[in-house]
Amino acid sequence: MPPAPIRQLEHVMGTVVTIDVFPARPADDAWTADLRQRLDQASAVLHRADEVFSTWRPDSPVSRFRRGEILLNDAPPEVATVMSACEVARQLSGGWFDPWAMPGGFDPTGYVKGWAAQHALAALDDLAMHGALVNAAGDIASTGRQPSGDAFRIGIADPDHPRRLAEIVELTGCIATSGTYERGSHLIDPHSGLPAARAASASVVGPDLGLADALATAIAVAGADGLEVVERLAGYEALVVGSDGRRHPTSQFPFARASGG
Amino acid sequence: MKRAPIVIAGTVAGLVAVLEFHTTPAKLTLAGGSSLAAGSSAAPATAGGAGTTTQPASGATTSPGAASGQANARTATGPQINYNFGVLSVKVTVSGGKIRKVGIAYLDDGGNPRSQFIDQQSIPILEQEALAAQSANIQGVSGASFTSAGFTQSLQSALHSLGM
Numbered sequence: 001m002p003p004a005p006i007r008q009l010e011h012v013m014g015t016v017v018t019i020d021v022f023p024a025r026p027a028d029d030a031w032t033a034d035l036r037q038r039l040d041q042a043s044a045v046l047h048r049a050d051e052v053f054s055t056w057r058p059d060s061p062v063s064r065f066r067r068g069e070i071l072l073n074d075a076p077p078e079v080a081t082v083m084s085a086c087e088v089a090r091q092l093s094g095g096w097f098d099p100w101a102m103p104g105g106f107d108p109t110g111y112v113k114g115w116a117a118q119h120a121l122a123a124l125d126d127l128a129m130h131g132a133l134v135n136a137a138g139d140i141a142s143t144g145r146q147p148s149g150d151a152f153r154i155g156i157a158d159p160d161h162p163r164r165l166a167e168i169v170e171l172t173g174c175i176a177t178s179g180t181y182e183r184g185s186h187l188i189d190p191h192s193g194l195p196a197a198r199a200a201s202a203s204v205v206g207p208d209l210g211l212a213d214a215l216a217t218a219i220a221v222a223g224a225d226g227l228e229v230v231e232r233l234a235g236y237e238a239l240v241v242g243s244d245g246r247r248h249p250t251s252q253f254p255f256a257r258a259s260g261g
Numbered sequence: 262m263k264r265a266p267i268v269i270a271g272t273v274a275g276l277v278a279v280l281e282f283h284t285t286p287a288k289l290t291l292a293g294g295s296s297l298a299a300g301s302s303a304a305p306a307t308a309g310g311a312g313t314t315t316q317p318a319s320g321a322t323t324s325p326g327a328a329s330g331q332a333n334a335r336t337a338t339g340p341q342i343n344y345n346f347g348v349l350s351v352k353v354t355v356s357g358g359k360i361r362k363v364g365i366a367y368l369d370d371g372g373n374p375r376s377q378f379i380d381q382q383s384i385p386i387l388e389q390e391a392l393a394a395q396s397a398n399i400q401g402v403s404g405a406s407f408t409s410a411g412f413t414q415s416l417q418s419a420l421h422s423l424g425m
Contacts, residue, residue, distance in 0.1 A: 005400075138404045146400065157404035168399060177404035190362065203403055 012046045015137040022130040032189035041123035045109035047118035066105040096218035099189030114213030137174040141209040159200035168256040174209035178216040198223025199240045224248040339415030346376035351415035363391040387412045
């Protein structure tokens with residue numbers, strides 16, 4: 001039985017974010033106090049992101065910005081930060097991820113969940129631990145490794161057979177998965193403005209969960225044809241599961257070895 | 262699967278430590294029964310506003326030997342948990358230190374089509390995840406959805422009541 005993580009459940013962003021920490025050694029009082037403080041920071045990051053970026057809360061800065069009630073300069077500074085990152089993601093995705101093409105105006109939702117989870121994970125930097133995972137509704141940021149020294153292993157849900165895992169990934173960094181089975185018609189083709197998805201599910205691994213989240217959204221819409229945009233990005237790999245169940249990975253996608261279980 | 266929401270790490274067999282910081286002082290408990298850290302609040306954490314809340318808890322109920330076909334199998338039903346779309350409770354059967362079976366004991370998602378859709382998609386994933394996590398040695402599932410938080414909480418309570 002592998003050593004257990006310490007887990008915090010954070011109710012935020014309309015879902016629950018799980019934070020798992022694998023201590024470097026048995027937790028003593030000093031370490032626990034350090035952990036507690038960092039988890040408080042991580043929690044604050046997530047709740048702040050929810051308050052600022054929620055498109056469900058009519059009074060959030062992003063909602064007010066979408067309605068034209070405030071200008072970007074009047075919004076909290078992280079809105080401009082995220083907007084810049086979304087523009088980078090839009091370009092890197094070949095336009096398949098486009099928060100400006102969403103119904104109702106600028107909608108960074110496809111980026112923010114991963115971005116927030118990544119920043120929450122950063123609150124754990126330098127903690128004495130083997131590794132940690134922040135799992136925001138299936139979009140996962142990680143640092144470090146299992147206590148065994150092995151990479152974290154993450155299952156990808158099979159979109160067509162919910163009782164199975166489609167694949168298992170040896171994770172370094174982050175993974176985001178997007179698909180119609182999860183978000184239904186919320187996937188919008190930015191080129192047409194209409195609901196569309198050419199993949200049953202798309203997963204992207206890489207160093208930054210915000211960008212991985214955006215790219216997963218992009219490829220879920222674009223389908224296997226969108227893989228080339230990830231193939232060009234150093235450090236990022238992707239897996240598309242087609243509606244026919246076929247797997248379309250990029251060249252270095254980190255499939256777990258058959259053993260390990 | 263997932264998870265978000267939530268997700269059952271590769272430690273569902275009972276060693277998962279759960280930190281709940283929604284109350285002050287926060288409570289840090291290990292599923293094994295030991296309690297690390299301070300906190301006089303005995304009430305399960307309650308999330309303010311949106312999110313999942315734990316029922317004040319009588320906790321899980323257990324029924325020794327209820328499972329068929331497994332010697333020494335024990336079954337427990339977790340508490341009913343409020344999650345985004347309603348209320349659910351998880352039933353788990355263990356034997357030999359392993360989870361043998363996981364399922365939904367109670368579910369009321371209000372009959373809303375979207376809630377039903379998400380539940381239909383995610384609950385089988387979560388059931389599988391609980392089993393796969395221990396067989397596949399995984400620390401999470403990518404692609405989970407909203408239902409998983411309540412599922413995880415109820416499952417952990419059920420496992421706790423079985424001493425796992």
